[in-house]
Amino acid sequence: MSLPRHQRAHGTAELGFVHTPRGTVLRHLFHAAPLRVLFPTPEPGEAPMAALVNVGGGLAGGDSLDARVTLGEAAVAGVTTPAAEKVYRALAEETRIATRLEVGAGATLEWLPQETILFQGARLERRLDAALAPGARLLAAEMLVFGRVARGERLTQGSLFDAWRIRRDGRLLWADATALDGDIAGRLAAPFGFAGAEASGLLLLAAGEAEALAGRDLLRDKGFDATLARPGLMLARCLGGASPVRDAMARAIPLLRAGVLGLPARLPRLWTS
Incomplete structure (x- = not known):
């Protein structure tokens, strides 16, 4: 007798923004549980900022989230x-998260999710x-x-498996x-790997x-390890304790917003509320 399959969650979100004489507005929206999209009232001087909410509270093996953002x-x-x-x-199946970003000519997208926590045994x-x-222009962050770690779990x-592919004008710009x-x-403890980072x-x-x-010079002046992977592509990486890494990202993002993108020097409100 075969065992029943566990119920799995497959969330989807699609967002499309366009520029109008009134500024950037939402033109397309679709979402399916457990993924929902909310739109906090923007701070003065801010562009629209959408919030992707997993109403299930977390992801188990076999669950998936698919998000597509078009500007x-x-x-x-x-x-x-x-x-x-x-x-x-996860008991066996992997959790899958797929994100597709499409940024039109002269458009600026910020992809700034908060951290992803891998519980013991996560896949x-x-x-x-x-x-x-x-x-x-794309400013993207992942943690x-x-x-x-607050419970002492490692x-x-x-x-x-975490993969990035960035293309500009159809040509591969960066892959990682x-x-x-x-x-x-052992991999997390290796001195030439993650060096014990949480x-x-x-x-x-x-x-x-x-x-x-x-952007590279701005971050270096503030003590960050930043580099140009190739012309037009800056990367900065942080390793360490969970709180210090988050704090470092929270300091770097406003610097780049104000110093490069011409946006207010602050984090998304949801990062601090």
Whole structure:
């Protein structure tokens, strides 16, 4: 007698923004539980900022989330989350998260979700694909926390595959992937790997060559490890304790917003509320 399959959650969200004489407005919206999209009232001087909410409270093995964000020419918008995403222990199947970002010519998108916490035994496959038109700008951040560190838990079992693909005008600009399985404890402890870090953070700025260079220099002046992976693409990575990594990301994002993107020097309100 076969055992019944557990019920799984498959959330979907689609967002489309366009530029109008009134500024950037939402033109397309679709969402399916457990993924919901909310729109907090923007702060003065801010563009629209959408919040992706997982109303299920977390993700288990076999669950999936698919998000697609499209910005038309010259639009300016952002996407964040109201809290950390939790990936629970999986019995067998992986949790899958897929994100597709399409940024039109001269448009600016901020992709600023809060951290993802991998519980002991979590199995996560996450992919982010971004297609940038000429003159488009993307500021993207991702954070991973390896276990429930507030409870003293460290990730030693499970798996992670986290892949990024960024294309500009149809040509590959950057590709990166992180894979963890097998001896996860050893990989996280390795001095030339994660060096015992509780968390990792990645901040990416894809913009004009002068803007990316300015972003790198701005972060370096403030003590961040930032580099130009190639002209027009700046990367900054953080490793360390979960709270210090989050604090570092929270300091770097406003610097880039004000110093490069011409936006107010502050975090999305949901990061601090």
